[in-house]
Amino acid sequence: MDRIRLEVPGVRVPYLSGMNGEETDREAVKRAASLIRHETGAAAENLKIARKAIDARRGGIVFVYTVYGETEAGPKLTSKLKKSGEEGKIRLHSEPVLERPRGGAPLNHRPVIAGFGPAGMFAGLLLAEEGYSPLILERGGPVEERTAAVERFVKDGILDPDCNIQFGAGGAGTFSDGKLTTRIGDPLTAWVLKTLCDLGAPEDILYKSKPHVGTDILRDVVKRADEKIRSLGGEIRYHAPVRDLRGGRLTAAGEEIPFDALILATGHSARDTVGELISAGFAVEAKPFSVGVRAEHLQKDIDEALFHEHAGDPLLGRGEYQLSHRRDGRGCYTFCMCPGGVVVPSASEEGGVVTNGMSCRARDGVNANAAVCVSVHPEDFGSDPRSAIAFQRELERAAFAAGGKNYDAPCQTVGDLMSGRHGTEYSRIVPTYRNGRVVPADLGTLFPPFVTEMLREGLAEFGKKLRGYDDPAVPLTGVETRTSSPVRILRGEDGCALGHPGIYPCGEGAGYAGGIVSAAVDGIRTAQKLMAARSPARRTGK
Numbered sequence: 001m002d003r004i005r006l007e008v009p010g011v012r013v014p015y016l017s018g019m020n021g022e023e024t025d026r027e028a029v030k031r032a033a034s035l036i037r038h039e040t041g042a043a044a045e046n047l048k049i050a051r052k053a054i055d056a057r058r059g060g061i062v063f064v065y066t067v068y069g070e071t072e073a074g075p076k077l078t079s080k081l082k083k084s085g086e087e088g089k090i091r092l093h094s095e096p097v098l099e100r101p102r103g104g105a106p107l108n109h110r111p112v113i114a115g116f117g118p119a120g121m122f123a124g125l126l127l128a129e130e131g132y133s134p135l136i137l138e139r140g141g142p143v144e145e146r147t148a149a150v151e152r153f154v155k156d157g158i159l160d161p162d163c164n165i166q167f168g169a170g171g172a173g174t175f176s177d178g179k180l181t182t183r184i185g186d187p188l189t190a191w192v193l194k195t196l197c198d199l200g201a202p203e204d205i206l207y208k209s210k211p212h213v214g215t216d217i218l219r220d221v222v223k224r225a226d227e228k229i230r231s232l233g234g235e236i237r238y239h240a241p242v243r244d245l246r247g248g249r250l251t252a253a254g255e256e257i258p259f260d261a262l263i264l265a266t267g268h269s270a271r272d273t274v275g276e277l278i279s280a281g282f283a284v285e286a287k288p289f290s291v292g293v294r295a296e297h298l299q300k301d302i303d304e305a306l307f308h309e310h311a312g313d314p315l316l317g318r319g320e321y322q323l324s325h326r327r328d329g330r331g332c333y334t335f336c337m338c339p340g341g342v343v344v345p346s347a348s349e350e351g352g353v354v355t356n357g358m359s360c361r362a363r364d365g366v367n368a369n370a371a372v373c374v375s376v377h378p379e380d381f382g383s384d385p386r387s388a389i390a391f392q393r394e395l396e397r398a399a400f401a402a403g404g405k406n407y408d409a410p411c412q413t414v415g416d417l418m419s420g421r422h423g424t425e426y427s428r429i430v431p432t433y434r435n436g437r438v439v440p441a442d443l444g445t446l447f448p449p450f451v452t453e454m455l456r457e458g459l460a461e462f463g464k465k466l467r468g469y470d471d472p473a474v475p476l477t478g479v480e481t482r483t484s485s486p487v488r489i490l491r492g493e494d495g496c497a498l499g500h501p502g503i504y505p506c507g508e509g510a511g512y513a514g515g516i517v518s519a520a521v522d523g524i525r526t527a528q529k530l531m532a533a534r535s536p537a538r539r540t541g542k
Helices: 021-040 077-082 117-131 143-156 171-173 188-198 215-231 269-277 299-310 385-402 414-419 449-465 516-533
Strands: 003-014 045-055 062-072 090-092 112-114 135-138 235-238 242-246 249-252 254-259 262-264 284-286 290-296 324-327 332-336 341-343 355-358 369-376 408-413 438-440 477-479 487-489 503-505
Touching: 003 021, 021 045, 021 062, 045 503, 077 414, 077 516, 090 269, 117 135, 117 171, 117 188, 117 215, 117 262, 117 516, 143 171, 143 215, 143 299, 143 341, 171 215, 171 355, 171 516, 188 516, 215 235, 242 269, 262 516, 269 385, 284 385, 290 299, 290 332, 290 355, 290 385, 290 449, 299 369, 324 341, 332 449, 341 369, 341 385, 355 369, 355 477, 369 449, 369 477, 385 408, 385 477, 385 487, 408 414, 414 449, 414 477, 503 516
Parallel strands: 112 135, 112 262, 135 235, 262 503, 408 438
Antiparallel strands: 003 062, 003 090, 045 062, 242 249, 249 254, 284 487, 290 369, 290 477, 324 332, 332 369, 341 355, 408 477
């Protein structure tokens, strides 16, 4: 008799103080096996956990699992699956299949990838595995050099515009929490997570509902991706920003490079590249994005608000949240929440202040932080792509001025923002940006009125949903502007930029992703488009 794979979602195991992770996992598997036997009449084997989440929304704490395993395809089960494709809690389980198409005419040159963030990295991994020997051009430096540049900026305020938290090996995600949460629902998500594990990421990212790697481990993952691409015949050149894109040729680090396939994976902060594309006649449109501030709370306060008397139990881990509020078509929401993390200086242009959040794997810092952002629509700035970039840039320059023009950041307590004051001393919660290099300022005057009003409204609403979120002592550090690209480079069904065959915009910078996993998936999809159109060059070379 044939065997099939089934999965059981929504297996709930109540939290009991004193339990450990192995015990809750065993109980979930036991409950799933019982349900499969009840529904199919057959025993399940090789049961494994596909997903694990914590639900603390209704006062009690429950672990929610998805479990999958194998069983015999008996008549009872087959009949149920034929009727609806799903019966009760049981449904078919399928593993994602990575398609590896191969086009007709060979490339004349090896494919070029501009950018070594998640999109460029995963496009490069797939192309290298399939014998395309890609050439990857990255404007920033390798991990060790980039880490030194970031540490120098944090300590001394010396910014390298080409090698910083935004630019360099691994892209902006390298200096983050390494969050791998995504809502895109693409089956390739599982392949991305498996590849990251193969490169050294923790195995729990395969099943946790809110997986994260941690910036300390992610740096090693990026180095291994570099090494793997090289071992498969690819090449990566650092300090090689792409310039002067025209007629099948580009310039990088003073060298002219011909190409007939170019993947543009430059990241959401490559504003100069976007400007060149607009000038060169590429179809670029403005898109919605968000701006705001970084809010910091004591991590123990977040843990207590979520887990109450059970806060601090290692089984529950560090508390995480995601909050949102909408009114009249505009939203205020939390983004990129970093438990036990720090607020980091993320400028990539001289004369601007930008914030972001970062956590290590242990998430053992005193503070939690998250962006509190307000949605910005194209009509707010005139709907022109250059105006979208200018909107972000003006906020960053205003923050630079408010911070003293030395890359210190403007900061204000929630209580002061709500009342229109500024200057209150920080008490329980110490801002972490550049080890406390913040300046009291009126953040409300930096933003357009609609942003300030929505920030105040959103913080008040968040305080109703999560106890203490709107505590007057909470520091807000500005400005957060790089939540996503403000523009989209239009592309056709073949993946190519409209009117520019052979040039493939992808990832966050092109406006088709938002986060590590979605950018990686778009990089894979883009590489597949290229592979479906062309086969590898007969001879690898320039």
